Amino acid sequence: MPRVDADLKLDFKDVLFRPKRSSLKSRSEVDLQRTFTFRNSKQTYQGIPVIAANMDTTGTFEMARALSKHTLFTTIHKHYSLDEWKKFAAESPECLEHVAASSGSGQADLEKLSSILAEIPLIKYICLDVANGYSEHFVEFVRTVREKFPNHTIMAGNVVTGEMVEELILTGADIIKVGIGPGSVCTTRIKTGVGYPQLSAVIECADSAHGLKGHIISCALEPDVAVAVSVGAGADFVMLGGMLAGHDQCAGDTIERNGKKMKLFYGMSSETAMKKYVGGVAEYRASEGRTVEIPYRGDVENTVRDILGGLRSTCTYVGAAKLKELSRRTTFIRVTQQSSNMFN
Numbered sequence: 494m495p496r497v498d499a500d501l502k503l504d505f506k507d508v509l510f511r512p513k514r515s516s517l518k519s520r521s522e523v524d525l526q527r528t529f530t531f532r533n534s535k536q537t538y539q540g541i542p543v544i545a546a547n548m549d550t551t552g553t554f555e556m557a558r559a560l561s562k563h564t565l566f567t568t569i570h571k572h573y574s575l576d577e578w579k580k581f582a583a584e585s586p587e588c589l590e591h592v593a594a595s596s597g598s599g600q601a602d603l604e605k606l607s608s609i610l611a612e613i614p615l616i617k618y619i620c621l622d623v624a625n626g627y628s629e630h631f632v633e634f635v636r637t638v639r640e641k642f643p644n645h646t647i648m649a650g651n652v653v654t655g656e657m658v659e660e661l662i663l664t665g666a667d668i669i670k671v672g673i674g675p676g677s678v679c680t681t682r683i684k685t686g687v688g689y690p691q692l693s694a695v696i697e698c699a700d701s702a703h704g705l706k707g708h709i710i711s712c713a714l715e716p717d718v719a720v721a722v723s724v725g726a727g728a729d730f731v732m733l734g735g736m737l738a739g740h741d742q743c744a745g746d747t748i749e750r751n752g753k754k755m756k757l758f759y760g761m762s763s764e765t766a767m768k769k770y771v772g773g774v775a776e777y778r779a780s781e782g783r784t785v786e787i788p789y790r791g792d793v794e795n796t797v798r799d800i801l802g803g804l805r806s807t808c809t810y811v812g813a814a815k816l817k818e819l820s821r822r823t824t825f826i827r828v829t830q831q832s833s834n835m836f837n
Contacts, residue, residue, distance in 0.1 A: 502693040504675075505713075505722045508825040515812035520805040524815045526564070529729060531667035532706045533639065534646040536617055540564035540591060542816075543720065543800065544710060546676075546734035547571065547595040547620055548761050554581045554588075555742040559793050561591040563801070566730070568620040568648070570761075571595040572770060575608050582613045593618035593648060598634040603641075610642065618646045622670070624681065624762060624781070626652040632664050639665025648710065653689035655701030662707040668730065671698045672712030677735030678760040678783040685781070691719075692726055692825075699727030718831065720800055721807035724816065725823035736800065740793040747789050754789035 517523065529538045545556050547568035554577075557567035569592050573581075582589060594616050596606040610616055621638060623631050626649065635649050649661050650670025658669045674682035675691045682688040695711045702709045711728035713719035713736070723731045737743070738758040745757045759765040760782020767774050790796060804816070811822040 502690040503825075503827070504690040505692050505719050506831060507690075507827055508692060508722065509828050509831060510721070510725060510807060510811055511824040511826050512810045513812045513822060513824070515809055517809045517812065517814060520802065520809050522814060523805040523808040525801060525804060527729070527817055529708060531646050531708065532662065533665055533667050534617075534644055536644070536646045536667075538646070540566060541801065542566070542724075542730040544568055544730050544732040545737050546712070546732050547593075547622055548734050550743045550745055550756075550758055551734055551737045552595065553742060553744050554585070555744075556737065556740075556793065557581075557588045557592050558585055559742050560797065561585075561588040563797055564591065565797065566591050566593070566618075568593045568595050568618075568622075568732070571597060571602065571605075571622075575605070575612060578609050579612055582615065586615065589613070589615040590617070592616065593620040593646075595620040595622055596638075597621075598623050598631050603634075603638070606638075607641070610645070617644075619648065621647060621649040621666070622651075624651065624673075626650045626661065626670070627657055632660060635661055635664045635666050650710070651712065653694040653698065655697050658698045658701040658707070658709065659705060662702060662705045666707070668708045668710055669698065669702055670710045670712060670732065671695055671728070672732075675712055676760065678758060678785060679762070679781065680760070680783055681762070681781045692722065695723055695726040695728050699729075702729075703727070718803075721804050721819070722825075724804070724819050725807070725811075725825070727820050733800075735787075737793060737796065739787045739790040740796065741791060742793045748786070750786060755786040756789050757784065758787050759784040 525541045527542050543565045545551050545567040547570045549570040552570035596602045647666045648668040649666035653673050674688035708729040710730040710732050711723035712732045720731050739756045762781040765784040813819040813822045
Protein backbone atom coordinates (compact mmCIF):
# COMPACT_ATOMS: atom_id res chain seq x y z
CA MET A 494 0.00 0.00 0.00
CA PRO A 495 1.17 3.58 -0.60
CA ARG A 496 2.73 5.24 2.41
CA VAL A 497 2.34 8.89 3.36
CA ASP A 498 5.19 10.56 5.20
CA ALA A 499 3.38 13.23 7.20
CA ASP A 500 6.51 14.78 8.76
CA LEU A 501 6.93 18.48 8.00
CA LYS A 502 9.28 19.18 5.08
CA LEU A 503 10.41 22.72 4.27
CA ASP A 504 11.65 24.56 1.19
CA PHE A 505 13.90 27.61 1.01
CA LYS A 506 10.89 29.92 0.70
CA ASP A 507 9.54 28.71 4.05
CA VAL A 508 12.26 30.16 6.31
CA LEU A 509 14.35 33.17 7.26
CA PHE A 510 17.50 33.37 9.38
CA ARG A 511 17.05 34.56 12.93
CA PRO A 512 19.58 37.38 13.56
CA LYS A 513 22.00 37.07 16.47
CA ARG A 514 24.49 39.28 18.27
CA SER A 515 27.69 39.76 16.35
CA SER A 516 31.13 41.17 17.10
CA LEU A 517 31.79 41.82 13.39
CA LYS A 518 32.19 45.48 12.47
CA SER A 519 31.95 45.06 8.71
CA ARG A 520 30.99 42.55 6.01
CA SER A 521 34.59 42.80 4.80
CA GLU A 522 35.72 40.87 7.88
CA VAL A 523 33.88 37.69 6.79
CA ASP A 524 36.06 34.90 5.39
CA LEU A 525 34.20 32.96 2.67
CA GLN A 526 37.06 30.56 1.92
CA ARG A 527 36.57 26.90 2.79
CA THR A 528 39.06 24.03 2.98
CA PHE A 529 37.87 20.43 2.58
CA THR A 530 39.69 17.11 2.43
CA PHE A 531 37.62 14.53 0.59
CA ARG A 532 36.91 11.09 1.97
CA ASN A 533 37.73 8.91 -1.04
CA SER A 534 40.11 10.92 -3.24
CA LYS A 535 42.05 12.33 -0.25
CA GLN A 536 42.42 15.56 -2.21
CA THR A 537 42.23 18.93 -0.48
CA TYR A 538 40.04 21.71 -1.87
CA GLN A 539 40.35 25.41 -1.08
CA GLY A 540 38.11 28.13 -2.40
CA ILE A 541 34.69 29.76 -2.13
CA PRO A 542 32.26 26.83 -2.48
CA VAL A 543 29.93 28.25 -5.12
CA ILE A 544 29.68 26.23 -8.35
CA ALA A 545 28.39 27.05 -11.83
CA ALA A 546 26.07 24.25 -12.95
CA ASN A 547 27.12 21.95 -15.78
CA MET A 548 24.36 23.23 -18.08
CA ASP A 549 25.61 24.07 -21.55
CA THR A 550 24.65 27.72 -21.09
CA THR A 551 26.43 28.20 -17.73
CA GLY A 552 29.05 25.46 -17.42
CA THR A 553 31.29 27.09 -20.04
CA PHE A 554 35.01 27.69 -20.32
CA GLU A 555 34.30 31.43 -20.38
CA MET A 556 32.41 31.12 -17.09
CA ALA A 557 35.29 29.14 -15.57
CA ARG A 558 37.75 31.88 -16.47
CA ALA A 559 35.57 34.51 -14.78
CA LEU A 560 34.72 32.51 -11.66
CA SER A 561 38.18 31.12 -10.99
CA LYS A 562 39.42 34.68 -10.38
CA HIS A 563 37.27 34.57 -7.23
CA THR A 564 38.20 30.92 -6.46
CA LEU A 565 34.67 29.87 -7.43
CA PHE A 566 34.17 26.53 -9.17
CA THR A 567 32.69 25.50 -12.53
CA THR A 568 31.41 22.09 -13.56
CA ILE A 569 32.09 22.18 -17.29
CA HIS A 570 29.27 20.74 -19.39
CA LYS A 571 29.86 17.39 -21.08
CA HIS A 572 29.38 18.51 -24.69
CA TYR A 573 32.79 20.10 -25.26
CA SER A 574 35.10 18.07 -27.50
CA LEU A 575 38.55 16.85 -26.48
CA ASP A 576 40.16 19.42 -28.78
CA GLU A 577 38.17 22.22 -27.12
CA TRP A 578 39.29 20.97 -23.72
CA LYS A 579 42.93 20.88 -24.81
CA LYS A 580 42.71 24.44 -26.13
CA PHE A 581 41.17 25.65 -22.86
CA ALA A 582 43.81 23.87 -20.77
CA ALA A 583 46.62 25.36 -22.85
CA GLU A 584 45.22 28.89 -22.68
CA SER A 585 43.95 28.89 -19.06
CA PRO A 586 45.95 26.37 -16.99
CA GLU A 587 45.34 28.44 -13.84
CA CYS A 588 41.62 27.57 -14.04
CA LEU A 589 42.04 23.79 -13.98
CA GLU A 590 42.08 23.49 -10.18
CA HIS A 591 38.62 25.09 -10.13
CA VAL A 592 36.84 22.99 -12.77
CA ALA A 593 35.33 19.53 -13.09
CA ALA A 594 34.86 17.46 -16.24
CA SER A 595 31.23 16.32 -16.48
CA SER A 596 29.96 12.97 -17.70
CA GLY A 597 26.77 11.01 -18.11
CA SER A 598 26.60 7.33 -17.20
CA GLY A 599 26.91 5.64 -20.60
CA GLN A 600 29.89 3.77 -22.05
CA ALA A 601 30.50 6.53 -24.60
CA ASP A 602 30.47 9.07 -21.77
CA LEU A 603 33.10 7.09 -19.88
CA GLU A 604 35.32 6.80 -22.94
CA LYS A 605 35.15 10.53 -23.60
CA LEU A 606 35.79 11.36 -19.93
CA SER A 607 38.80 9.01 -19.92
CA SER A 608 40.29 10.66 -22.98
CA ILE A 609 39.91 14.15 -21.47
CA LEU A 610 41.51 13.16 -18.16
CA ALA A 611 44.33 11.31 -19.93
CA GLU A 612 45.18 14.36 -22.05
CA ILE A 613 44.78 16.90 -19.22
CA PRO A 614 46.11 15.36 -15.98
CA LEU A 615 45.70 18.64 -14.07
CA ILE A 616 41.91 18.10 -14.01
CA LYS A 617 41.25 16.46 -10.65
CA TYR A 618 37.47 16.73 -10.39
CA ILE A 619 34.78 14.63 -12.09
CA CYS A 620 31.07 15.45 -12.11
CA LEU A 621 28.85 12.41 -12.76
CA ASP A 622 25.47 13.90 -13.51
CA VAL A 623 22.18 12.12 -14.09
CA ALA A 624 18.63 13.21 -13.34
CA ASN A 625 17.89 10.09 -11.29
CA GLY A 626 20.72 9.09 -8.98
CA TYR A 627 18.68 6.23 -7.52
CA SER A 628 19.26 3.71 -10.32
CA GLU A 629 21.46 0.67 -9.67
CA HIS A 630 23.15 1.34 -13.01
CA PHE A 631 24.30 4.74 -11.78
CA VAL A 632 25.64 3.32 -8.52
CA GLU A 633 27.67 0.77 -10.48
CA PHE A 634 28.89 3.51 -12.80
CA VAL A 635 30.15 5.51 -9.83
CA ARG A 636 31.97 2.40 -8.64
CA THR A 637 33.54 1.91 -12.08
CA VAL A 638 34.72 5.51 -12.27
CA ARG A 639 36.19 5.32 -8.77
CA GLU A 640 38.14 2.19 -9.67
CA LYS A 641 39.40 3.78 -12.88
CA PHE A 642 40.28 7.13 -11.28
CA PRO A 643 41.18 6.42 -7.64
CA ASN A 644 42.78 9.84 -7.02
CA HIS A 645 40.14 12.07 -8.60
CA THR A 646 37.41 13.79 -6.58
CA ILE A 647 34.01 12.57 -7.76
CA MET A 648 30.80 14.60 -7.58
CA ALA A 649 27.70 12.45 -8.15
CA GLY A 650 23.95 12.89 -8.17
CA ASN A 651 21.20 13.88 -8.07
CA VAL A 652 19.52 12.46 -4.96
CA VAL A 653 17.47 13.89 -2.08
CA THR A 654 17.52 11.29 0.72
CA GLY A 655 20.09 10.30 3.27
CA GLU A 656 20.27 6.58 2.52
CA MET A 657 21.20 7.24 -1.12
CA VAL A 658 23.78 9.81 -0.11
CA GLU A 659 25.38 7.16 2.08
CA GLU A 660 25.32 4.53 -0.67
CA LEU A 661 26.97 6.80 -3.22
CA ILE A 662 29.67 7.87 -0.77
CA LEU A 663 30.41 4.27 0.21
CA THR A 664 30.51 3.36 -3.49
CA GLY A 665 33.21 5.93 -4.16
CA ALA A 666 31.75 9.42 -4.57
CA ASP A 667 33.15 12.30 -2.52
CA ILE A 668 30.52 15.02 -3.01
CA ILE A 669 26.83 14.26 -3.55
CA LYS A 670 24.58 16.58 -5.55
CA VAL A 671 21.29 17.12 -3.73
CA GLY A 672 18.12 18.22 -5.49
CA ILE A 673 15.38 16.75 -7.67
CA GLY A 674 13.28 19.36 -9.41
CA PRO A 675 14.33 22.58 -7.60
CA GLY A 676 15.94 24.26 -10.60
CA SER A 677 14.46 27.39 -12.15
CA VAL A 678 13.96 25.70 -15.55
CA CYS A 679 13.33 22.16 -14.31
CA THR A 680 9.87 20.63 -14.73
CA THR A 681 10.57 17.20 -13.24
CA ARG A 682 8.19 17.77 -10.33
CA ILE A 683 5.44 18.86 -12.72
CA LYS A 684 5.91 16.00 -15.19
CA THR A 685 6.62 13.20 -12.69
CA GLY A 686 5.33 14.24 -9.28
CA VAL A 687 8.74 13.31 -7.84
CA GLY A 688 10.80 15.58 -5.60
CA TYR A 689 11.62 16.72 -2.08
CA PRO A 690 11.49 20.20 -0.52
CA GLN A 691 15.04 21.43 -0.90
CA LEU A 692 15.73 22.80 2.60
CA SER A 693 14.74 19.53 4.26
CA ALA A 694 16.65 17.57 1.62
CA VAL A 695 19.82 19.54 2.33
CA ILE A 696 19.51 19.20 6.11
CA GLU A 697 18.91 15.45 5.97
CA CYS A 698 21.48 14.71 3.26
CA ALA A 699 24.16 16.84 4.94
CA ASP A 700 23.67 14.90 8.16
CA SER A 701 24.11 11.60 6.35
CA ALA A 702 27.13 12.76 4.34
CA HIS A 703 28.99 14.37 7.22
CA GLY A 704 28.58 11.24 9.33
CA LEU A 705 30.69 9.44 6.71
CA LYS A 706 33.12 12.36 6.21
CA GLY A 707 31.49 13.05 2.86
CA HIS A 708 30.23 16.34 1.42
CA ILE A 709 27.16 17.61 -0.42
CA ILE A 710 26.24 20.17 -3.07
CA SER A 711 22.89 21.92 -2.82
CA CYS A 712 21.37 22.67 -6.22
CA ALA A 713 20.03 26.11 -5.41
CA LEU A 714 16.82 27.80 -6.46
CA GLU A 715 16.76 31.14 -8.26
CA PRO A 716 16.58 33.66 -5.37
CA ASP A 717 19.85 34.95 -3.91
CA VAL A 718 18.71 33.79 -0.46
CA ALA A 719 19.09 30.19 -1.62
CA VAL A 720 22.87 30.42 -1.45
CA ALA A 721 22.97 31.43 2.22
CA VAL A 722 20.10 29.13 3.21
CA SER A 723 21.84 26.17 1.57
CA VAL A 724 25.04 26.77 3.53
CA GLY A 725 23.13 27.50 6.71
CA ALA A 726 21.31 24.19 6.31
CA GLY A 727 24.60 22.31 6.11
CA ALA A 728 25.54 22.23 2.40
CA ASP A 729 29.27 22.28 1.72
CA PHE A 730 28.85 23.63 -1.83
CA VAL A 731 26.07 25.47 -3.64
CA MET A 732 25.45 24.92 -7.36
CA LEU A 733 23.88 27.74 -9.40
CA GLY A 734 22.24 27.70 -12.82
CA GLY A 735 19.61 30.39 -13.26
CA MET A 736 21.43 32.88 -11.03
CA LEU A 737 24.41 32.77 -13.40
CA ALA A 738 22.41 32.68 -16.65
CA GLY A 739 22.11 35.50 -19.16
CA HIS A 740 25.67 36.80 -18.92
CA ASP A 741 28.43 37.41 -21.45
CA GLN A 742 30.14 34.23 -20.27
CA CYS A 743 27.07 32.11 -21.00
CA ALA A 744 26.73 30.23 -24.27
CA GLY A 745 24.10 31.27 -26.79
CA ASP A 746 23.40 34.30 -28.90
CA THR A 747 22.08 37.55 -27.51
CA ILE A 748 18.75 38.38 -29.16
CA GLU A 749 16.52 41.43 -29.21
CA ARG A 750 12.88 41.21 -28.18
CA ASN A 751 10.75 44.38 -28.14
CA GLY A 752 13.87 46.50 -27.97
CA LYS A 753 15.37 44.58 -25.05
CA LYS A 754 18.39 42.26 -25.13
CA MET A 755 17.65 38.68 -24.10
CA LYS A 756 19.50 35.37 -23.86
CA LEU A 757 18.13 31.83 -24.15
CA PHE A 758 18.24 29.62 -21.05
CA TYR A 759 16.97 26.05 -20.87
CA GLY A 760 17.10 22.90 -18.80
CA MET A 761 19.30 20.04 -19.97
CA SER A 762 16.27 17.73 -20.11
CA SER A 763 14.31 20.26 -22.18
CA GLU A 764 13.19 19.72 -25.75
CA THR A 765 15.66 22.43 -26.79
CA ALA A 766 18.64 20.58 -25.30
CA MET A 767 17.56 17.19 -26.61
CA LYS A 768 17.05 18.53 -30.15
CA LYS A 769 20.50 20.10 -29.97
CA TYR A 770 22.38 16.99 -28.82
CA VAL A 771 20.36 13.86 -29.62
CA GLY A 772 18.06 14.99 -32.42
CA GLY A 773 14.89 15.36 -30.36
CA VAL A 774 12.84 13.94 -27.51
CA ALA A 775 12.81 10.13 -27.62
CA GLU A 776 9.34 8.60 -27.98
CA TYR A 777 9.61 6.82 -24.64
CA ARG A 778 10.21 9.95 -22.56
CA ALA A 779 8.99 13.49 -21.94
CA SER A 780 10.77 16.81 -21.81
CA GLU A 781 11.48 17.77 -18.20
CA GLY A 782 12.84 21.28 -18.70
CA ARG A 783 11.69 24.74 -19.73
CA THR A 784 13.16 26.98 -22.40
CA VAL A 785 12.98 30.66 -21.48
CA GLU A 786 14.30 34.00 -22.68
CA ILE A 787 15.86 35.96 -19.84
CA PRO A 788 17.13 39.54 -19.77
CA TYR A 789 20.74 39.98 -20.86
CA ARG A 790 22.79 40.72 -17.73
CA GLY A 791 26.21 41.74 -19.02
CA ASP A 792 29.43 40.57 -17.36
CA VAL A 793 29.03 37.91 -14.66
CA GLU A 794 31.49 39.82 -12.47
CA ASN A 795 28.77 42.09 -11.08
CA THR A 796 26.50 39.15 -10.28
CA VAL A 797 29.31 37.30 -8.51
CA ARG A 798 30.05 40.32 -6.35
CA ASP A 799 26.35 40.63 -5.52
CA ILE A 800 26.02 36.95 -4.54
CA LEU A 801 29.15 36.98 -2.40
CA GLY A 802 28.18 40.31 -0.84
CA GLY A 803 24.81 38.88 0.17
CA LEU A 804 26.50 35.83 1.67
CA ARG A 805 28.88 38.00 3.70
CA SER A 806 25.93 40.04 4.91
CA THR A 807 24.11 36.91 6.09
CA CYS A 808 27.19 35.94 8.08
CA THR A 809 27.33 39.35 9.79
CA TYR A 810 23.66 39.13 10.80
CA VAL A 811 24.19 35.83 12.60
CA GLY A 812 27.70 36.47 13.89
CA ALA A 813 29.65 34.06 11.70
CA ALA A 814 33.15 35.43 11.09
CA LYS A 815 33.86 32.55 8.69
CA LEU A 816 31.60 30.78 6.24
CA LYS A 817 32.34 27.46 7.91
CA GLU A 818 30.69 28.83 11.08
CA LEU A 819 27.42 29.74 9.36
CA SER A 820 25.60 26.44 9.87
CA ARG A 821 26.58 26.42 13.56
CA ARG A 822 25.19 29.94 13.96
CA THR A 823 21.97 29.27 12.05
CA THR A 824 18.52 29.24 13.56
CA PHE A 825 15.75 29.20 10.95
CA ILE A 826 12.30 30.57 11.67
CA ARG A 827 9.28 29.47 9.66
CA VAL A 828 7.52 32.24 7.77
CA THR A 829 4.54 32.63 5.49
CA GLN A 830 6.26 35.33 3.44
CA GLN A 831 9.97 36.13 3.07
CA SER A 832 9.68 39.60 1.58
CA SER A 833 7.30 42.24 0.30
CA ASN A 834 6.08 41.76 -3.26
CA MET A 835 4.73 45.29 -3.59
CA PHE A 836 7.18 46.45 -6.27
CA ASN A 837 8.11 43.11 -7.86
